[in-house]
Amino acid sequence: MFTSLSENVEDYDKITFGDNSKGKVEGLGKIEISSEYSISNKANLQACLFSKNSMGWLWHRRLAHVGMSTLKKLMKKDLVRGLKDITFEKDKLCSACQAGKQVANTHPNKTFMSTSRPLELLHMDLFGPTTYTSIDGNNYGFVIVDDFSRYTWVYFLEDKTEVAHVFSKFAKRAQNEFNTSIVKIRSDNGREFDNTNIEEYCDEVGIKHEFSATYTPQQNGVVERKNRTLITLARSMLDEYGTSEKFWAEAINTTCYASNWLYPHHLLDKTPYELPNVRKPNISYFWVFGCKCYIYKKRQQLDKFQRRCDIGFLLDYSSKSKAYRVFKMPPAWLKRRMMWNLMNLMAPKEYMLMLWI
Ligand SMILES: [Zn+2]
Secondary structure, eight states, X not given: OEEEEEOOOTTOOEEEOTTSOEEEOOOEEEEOXXXXXXXXXXXXXXXXXXXXXXXXXXXXXXXXXXXXXXXXXXXXXXOSBSOOSOOXXXXXXXXXXXXXXXXXOOSOOOSSOSOSSTTSEEEEXXXXXXXXXXXXXXXXXXXXXXXXXXXXXXXXESSGGGHHHHHHHHHHHHHHXXXXXOOEEEEOSSSTTTTSOHHHHHHHHTOEEEEGGGSOHHHHHHHHHHHHHHHHHHXXXXXXXXXXXXXXXXXXXXXXXXHHHHOOOTTTOSOTTHHHHOSOOBOTTOOOTTOEEEEEOOSSOOOTTSOSEEEEEEEEEOSSSSEEEEEEOOOHHHHHHHHHHHXXXXXXXXXXXXXXX
């Protein structure tokens, strides 16, 4: 029951309950919780954990908080490997998604294909500078979306001036991999690519640069939509285990990785991964972003009472090889200095580990 009530609710609009029903916030107050219903009550806690552990919802969390309708579609149409015999509970609420404020897609999807092969047209956008510098020292995200397959690449930059260099390296690698050439790139007419020298690079190698502001809103929507999805999902993932916002680049990287594996092309009914690779992606090794992990010390001479593992948390997946990137928690005596470093500087490289799957 409320012990006091104030009507100062400027920051709050509505409330969503566990059964997805909504209510209006009338006021803010202090409440007293009777011990009978407190979280320390064992029976209640077990029931709560049991419902959270439903496999459908676990996969929702493992796969970067992908929508349940997409998960159902992936399973029904057998578009990925590793997702079988899972049931999905309807109308459940994910607190991380609520915190990330998922919004419905308002742009209508295109009903025709305007490209016939990968790299015919690339959509590009640049976001930043971000509030926090990432742990690798980056302040910008450079997003590239292939119009045909919707395959997405994201690169993190310290400064805008790196765009042309990063794009030239990307172009060489992508053209080799797909064995075809990039015809044109499209960005919106904002000034985000000013002073990046990308124009000079495109002129030099014969790639046409279009600006989508002169086209219809649906055309410039491709990369904007992708950007919004990546950022929204990343926010949900950071919220899930209260991971520091300094890890925003790792969260975006994971959402980008997952979106290539998961979001089927609405006209071709294949995932972006399957279109160029001609095989279904295997998602069985995905884990929840930020989840705790134990890193066992295999080859070290350990004292009888010395602990056999370090504790860390999962960050993202390597794009080059089948590996997890993990942040190893520093020993207790280093923690205070480490936390200061995390908030103010960069995390020391020795705490970022690559673990082979
Ligand atoms: Zn969620």
